[in-house]
Every structure is written in structure tokens, then in C-alpha cells.
Amino acid sequence: MKIAKALSVLSLLLVTFLFVQCSDDDSKSTTPVKIRLTDAPGQYDKVNIDIQGIQIHSSENKSEENGWQVMxxxxxxxxxxxxxxxxxxxLLVDQDMPSGTVSQMRLILGDNNSVVIDGVEYDLDTPSAQTSGLKFQIHDDFLAGIEYKLWIDFDAARSVVxxxxxxxxxxxxxxxxxxxTTGAxxxxxxxxxxxxxxxxxIGLDTISTIAEENGEFLIKGLEAGIYKLAIEPIEGYNxxxxxNIAVTIGNITDAGNIEIDAVVQNN
Known part of the structure; x- marks a missing residue:
């Protein structure tokens, strides 16, 4: 009787150990992934984009069709x-993904897109190829147990034609x-x-924003390097x-206060 009880206890301990071990192994083989939406602004009242889905292509994801996982x-x-x-x-997505190499992301758009200009709303015609998925190259690694943060950055000014x-x-x-891998x-x-x-x-690349009402600005997602800031005010200012604005990975470079002179009117 005592032997049977001892074997029963031993079996329970073994099952518990295996369960904990498998749980630990699962947590070590996944990556917490957060995907956020941000924007480079344009001169409109609103730019409404209908986002219906996001998919990630991973070399480790064999269970989904062709390696694509629906987020x-x-x-x-x-x-x-x-x-x-x-x-x-x-925040658009907050979930665990299998660790491994990711190559692409696919953004699925709906048909309910519009732009508001001077208080008037206009439909944005969306080609069918966009609703089936806009693909972006990523080519990055999801490291097990390390949170991965990714931003989708629309350029509203250039996206509306x-x-x-x-x-x-x-x-x-x-x-x-x-x-x-970026600075700001x-x-x-x-x-x-x-x-x-x-x-x-920097070189042939330009990333833009519009200053807030208090004059402050922040441009994120910049690769390391030496940048030039080109400031374009409204009419009446120069x-x-x-x-020589140096950007380093993981840091925000403060360009300080930039003074803009008003255009001098000649009498």
C-alpha cells in the first residue's frame, strides 16, 4: 500500500515537472510582439484609414499557410x-509570436477610407491590390523572450493623391x-x-513631421547618421x-530651439 502511494506521488511530481518544463520551454521559444501605428502628418483635417488586419511572415511558423500568421x-x-x-x-497588436527570422509584414485595408479637407469629406479610392494586402520588407529576428516593438509609419501627405x-x-x-535599431x-x-x-x-531619404501648436516636434525611426533639418514655415517666414544633427541608435538627439525669421517687407 505504501509502495503504491509512493509511486502515485512520484508520478504526480514527474507530471508536474514535465508540465513546468514544457511551459518554460514554450516561453523561451516565443517573443512578445507589439505593433503600433504612427504618422507623418499632412495638411488635411482628417485622413481616415480602414485597417482590417495584419499578418507576419516568419521562417519558424510552419503551421500557417506559406508561413503567414494572422495577428x-x-x-x-x-x-x-x-x-x-x-x-x-x-497599439494595434500585442501578442506572442514564435521566435525566429521574420521577412515581411502584410497590412490588410478595408474600403472605408476617406480624407476630410476644409470640413468636406471625400472617399479615398482604394485599389483591390491594397485590400488584399500591402507587403513590407522587415528582415529581422524575433529573439526568444525579448519584446519586439514595431511601428507602421504612414506618410499621410504623400498617401493621398x-x-x-x-x-x-x-x-x-x-x-x-x-x-x-533607430534613433530620433x-x-x-x-x-x-x-x-x-x-x-x-540624409542622402536621398527624407522623413517629415509638422510642429505642434507649442512648436515642439519629434521625428522617430531614424537610422544612425548625420542629418540636416530643413524647416519649411508658412508664407511670411523664411x-x-x-x-550636422547626429542620430545614434536608441537615443533622441535634441536639436534645441530653432528660430525662424519673418520675411522682411521692403517699402
Whole structure:
């Protein structure tokens, strides 16, 4: 009787050990993944984009069709891109993924896209190829147990195209970046009445934002390097450039306060 009880206890301990061991192994083979939406703003009242799904292609994901895994969206539906500029973003996905190499992401758009200009809403024509999935190259590693943060950065100004008949078409201009391999530039532009657009320029690449009402700006997702800031204010103020802004990975470079001069009127 005592031997039977001892064997029973031993079996229970063995099962518990195996369960804990498998749980630990599972946690070590997955990566917490967070995907956020942000935007490079445009001169519109609203840019409404209908995001219906996100898929990730992983070399380790053999269970899904052709390696594509459908992500669990926190909220699918219409997002106004202009609510998410100057470092503001919104969380689209928060889930565990199999660790391994990822090569692509696919963004699935719906048909409910629009732009609001001077208070008037216009439909954004969306080609069928976009609703079947916009693909982006990632080529990164999901390391087991290490949180991976990825941003989808729309360029609202370049994504909305006016056609010859006065309608508007959605031609998404999007980049992706992750926090671990990029840096940022911040600063303040004055006077605030200049309402400038700020361009971070390196080589042939340009990434833009618009200053907040208080003059502050933040441009994220920049690769390491030496940038030029090109400041374009509204009419009545002079454009200005700031050279030699060094960006390093994982850091925010403060460009300080940038003064814009008003255009001098000749009598």
C-alpha cells in the first residue's frame, strides 16, 4: 500500500515537472510582439484609414499557410492618421509570436477610407491590390523572450493623391521601423505662428513631421547618421536649415530651439 502511494506521488511530481518544463520551454521559444501605428502628418483635417488586419511572415511558423500568421488586432477599423504624429501612436497588436527570422509584414485595408479637407469629406479610392494586402520588407529576428516593438509609419501627405476629376485616391506611402535599431530627433521651433513642416534629410531619404501648436516636434525611426533639418514655415517666414544633427541608435538627439525669421517687407 505504501509502495503504491509512493509511486502515485512520484508520478504526480514527474507530471508536474514535465508540465513546468514544457511551459518554460514554450516561453523561451516565443517573443512578445507589439505593433503600433504612427504618422507623418499632412495638411488635411482628417485622413481616415480602414485597417482590417495584419499578418507576419516568419521562417519558424510552419503551421500557417506559406508561413503567414494572422495577428490578433486589438481593434480593427477606421483610424484617423492625423491623431498619431510627433511621437504619438496607437497599439494595434500585442501578442506572442514564435521566435525566429521574420521577412515581411502584410497590412490588410478595408474600403472605408476617406480624407476630410476644409470640413468636406471625400472617399479615398482604394485599389483591390491594397485590400488584399500591402507587403513590407522587415528582415529581422524575433529573439526568444525579448519584446519586439514595431511601428507602421504612414506618410499621410504623400498617401493621398488628387486625381484629374477632383476625386482622391489612396496610394499608401509607408515605412516600418523598430526601436532597437533607430534613433530620433526632437526640438522646438519658434515663433509658433510659423507652423513649420520639419524634414530630416540624409542622402536621398527624407522623413517629415509638422510642429505642434507649442512648436515642439519629434521625428522617430531614424537610422544612425548625420542629418540636416530643413524647416519649411508658412508664407511670411523664411525657410531655414540646420546641419550636422547626429542620430545614434536608441537615443533622441535634441536639436534645441530653432528660430525662424519673418520675411522682411521692403517699402
Amino acid at each position: 490578433n488586432m486589438i481593434n480593427s477599423g477606421v483610424y484617423d492618421l492625423l491623431e498619431f504624429n510627433n511621437g504619438v501612436d496607437t 488628387k486625381t484629374g476629376n477632383g476625386s482622391y485616391k489612396l496610394k499608401p506611402v509607408i515605412r516600418t521601423f523598430n526601436e532597437a 530627433i526632437s526640438g522646438t521651433v519658434s515663433p509658433t505662428e510659423a507652423l513649420p513642416t520639419i524634414h530630416a534629410v 525657410e531655414i536649415e540646420v546641419e
